[in-house]
Amino acid sequence: MKTRKDASRSHQRHVPKPRPNPRWGKEEETSIFAEKVKLFRTGKLSEDEFRRFRLQHGAYGSRLQMDYSMVRIKVPGGEILPIQLEKLASLSEAFSIGSAHVSTRQNIQLHWVQLEDVSEVMRGLVEVGLTSREACGNTVRNVMCSHLAGVCPDEEFDSTPYSKAIARFFLRNPMCQNLPRKFKINFACCEKHGLVRIADIGLVPMTKDGSRGFRIYLGGGLGAASFIGHLLEEFTSEGKLLATCMAVIRLFDRNGNRENMARNRMRYLVNEMGWEKFQKMALKERSIVMMTTAHSTESMFNLTAEEDDQYLPKENRNGNKLRMYRELDSSNTSAYERWVHSNVIAQKQAGYYTVFVTLGAGDLTANQLRVLAGIIHELSMEGAARTTPQQNFAIRYVNGNDLSEFHNRLASVGLSNPGALTITSAVGCSGTTSCNLAITNSHRLAKEIQYKFLELGLDTDDMLIDSTIKISGCPNSCGQHEIATIGFFGGASRIGSVMAPTYTMMFGGSAGESGELGRVIMRVPAKRVIDTVLKIIEIYRMEHVEGETLRHWVDKVLKGEAIGTVHDIEDIKGALAAVVQLPPVDQNPESYQDYGSDTRFTAKTARGECAA
């Protein structure tokens, strides 16, 4: 094994200076929060008023236990610093359950925090420049940015500073403190990477005649009813970026549905109004914004203040395709090679790599956070990490000579699982582990799938590599199941005389600028999900044509164009009919229970707080 000393001797390592404190948090908000909790506990603040306040500050009620909160910490643009990860480690030990959780929108969540301690968590966050402000509630939520922005060979320019400047402009901004409903903004790096079609505002960087701008999509979003966003115009110049975002938020604020909580996301407004009308109104509103916005307001959108990449290598290598670091030699594979194959990609900057750290459904312990912080500090030239919507970490600007040491250090704390960029890295929302709305334990199911698939070595099969599995514990799509190759959302079904946890399986969803929503195939009992997916892979392996990946084959099945015995959706249902069957309950009662539970399944939910 290569020791650290050996590795550092092999090349001159540049450890970057720590970045300045990004100051997203505000000290005074911590004591105000503590005070409000006291007022609420002594009955001087009504439950409704307090809930609104609490959500505005990022504290979401825990499953059927309102004395506990999930504190959602915003990670603007997904960018997080080592010192912040270390703080999260301490906070998770002191006030949470000793672990932290990466969400599908790049937030990091601490679960089961006692309401009285939320202010203390906030205090710790402020110290390292983080905030939970407006991470929940009817506000502009965490502004996402592709974790490859800045290193993606296909991008026109780095959208990271734009995402952070937009995040800073709207944070605590009076214009978005009481929207009809939450509001999501996602930046991509290129047309392939990023969740731009499933956001209220999705932005893809592009250049036209040498000047910067964006393709902006409006009114997308996942949920009980999902919609794909619409393109506002062919090109929105950089100079109109802020005005466009302000105009859309103003439009939503004025016209959004404030009556029906189930229908008040902007996508419903766009759908009810019709895209063309909404588009016209948005463009008109933008003209008004541009004519009436004070210079002092505009100056709050400060791009240069968010740029901290000056010292990073600029030279690009030839060729412009993100590729795996090394082709896998399946005959003789070490753990390290297997990890490199599925967790490391080459950046556009010659000699630098982005390393993905595989988590289980986004979970990592305090100790893992600390070790990861050390790795990032020493081995990433940008001295920061990105959270990914696949609930993993991406550590960029890693020198090729350091990969082996990187792997060894991850292995020392059980973080060296392969498969981050493959079908094995299943996404799962928090489900019944902490969410009021959840019906099933999607979180545990995602972990079980990952465990089983890694055991079977599915991460080494390049034909599965571009497929994804995403699971939500209810129809509300926090697990983003509609954009998965194979997606699942939780429910409850009566099977025979017994209630059992089940998932509705969907096929053919995809992310990126040409993203599509998946289509419902059939219901699968929770304990049959793994075997069902394995059966699908088995059929695919027998029936696909040369060079066709699982994802392509699934798309063909949806179109009724597959060439084997399974030709279309009806065929796949037929082929899976046996595998989705549960044995009689008296023969195998466990198969009627949910993952992580040894008692009879009941679908128990309480009021969700998203819409409070």
Next chain:
Amino acid sequence: MTSKRTLSMDNHKQNKKLRGRGSGLESEYYSIPDTVCDVNTLSSLIRKKNVRVVDVRKEEEYIREHIPGAVSLPLAKILEKESPERCIELIQDIGVNEDLPVVTYDDTFGALAARVAWTFQYIGHQHSSILEVTFAQWKSMGFRTEKKLNSYKWQPHPLKINQSIYADLAYVEKASSNKVLIDSRERLNFLSEHIPEAVNLPYTMLRADGKVLSKSDDIRRLLQNRGIHENLELVTYCGSVGTLSGLVYYGLRLAGLKNVRLYARSFKEWKALGKPKAEFKDANYWDLSAE
């Protein structure tokens, strides 16, 4: 309040200064050192040979290396046949009389040290405190250690049981509107099961980076947030023998709370006797831990 309750070098200097001005605070410094001892104060006390340092780790760890002058008294030895009479014999055997300050330390984030220090207080020793860091931290801070095995001449020590810091099952069960049970275990253990009505104050909450307990002001603020105040009777407990809850006991004392008791037999006894438990059944919170 802190300055009075903490055995601290800074306070000592401060008191000297005050003494110079004739404030007459000298006695206060040694009279209430019953919580946490900082490293500089301990160093100075060791130099002056005016302290009994007690290493409560396993004996073989003591033999390998320990704080200069320290004597070995593993927690297991106290728990063997725990009775006030037996404990008085043990404290006499390490040469501690009523007036000699005792500082305990361990390598288990202060929990074992706290349990031993509490035991000494319980049998009537008024000056027992825990070291603010673990042995490993003491060493990494560059303070001296030694291998020499120390023993001290027997000293007489009276047995004066301090019931005011002790809670047994009957006390825990006795109804009182003013009493708050404090579960000192980590959050996941608490969520799994706990004594009904108990509040959770995990020992991890009361420590700060590099110290076994946070600053008193920080602990006070946490308690204030939770509405835990001076007029309540507080009883700490944990999973087995009162170690984690011993540490929380000291944390509460450090924050200036006076009416604090330790339920030393803790949840282990409670469960063994089949007493009622509260549990959260509607969530699979355990699955969130990244094992």
